[in-house]
Amino acid sequence: MSNRRIDSPGFYIAQLTRLHRKALAAEVEELGVNYGQISLVMQALSCPGKSQDEISNTLGIDKAATARRLAALEKSGFIVRRENIENRRQKLVYPTDKAWNIEERLRTVLEESKERSFRGFTPQEREQAIDMLIRMVDAYRESLGQPPFEEKDNA
Structure with missing residues (x-):
């Protein structure tokens, strides 16, 4: 077996992503969200009223996937989507009280994860x-x- 270092950033990024997901999944699920919803909840909390398209572009997630994830968050009571009165085709995303209630713990979980990453x-x-x-x-x-x-x- 070779001790050569793997010269592929993709390999390490994939490793880091898997480990990050594994470390966070159980903690965020206790809050009622799954790993794939974290960034959407954080966008709603940090930028209330941001459009669905803007969230999709910011996170680099395709628009259909963003719509599906937001629909699940809306169904579980973490966000509401409202029609933009200036552009009726646009949906604006707002956090609900349920999202605000988990904000502090979610930010703590994410900060602890960041500290693990940079230990x-x-x-x-x-x-x-x-x-x-x-x-x-x-x-x-x-x-x-x-x-x-x-x-x-x-x-």
Whole structure:
């Protein structure tokens, strides 16, 4: 067996994603949401009234998948979608009291997860790691004809 280092960022990103999902899944399910809904709930909490399309673009999720996930969150009482009076084709997403009630615990769970990810990193290394990940995301977004990541998108 070879001790060669795997020279594929995709391999490590996939590993990190699987481990992240495994670590968070049980904790967020206790709050009534699943792993795939975390980012949508956080968008609703951080940007009440953001359109469904804007959420889809921010998270890089296709519009049909976003609509399905939001419908599930609406059914479970975490969000409501309202028609935009200025553009009736647009749905605006708002958190409900149920979402506000889990906000503090959800943010704590996410902060604890971030700390696990950066355990052993210096503050400078943390910043460098995030900068490199943003550059990688931007490279892929550009190759797919999407605009670059914007800090404000990550609510």
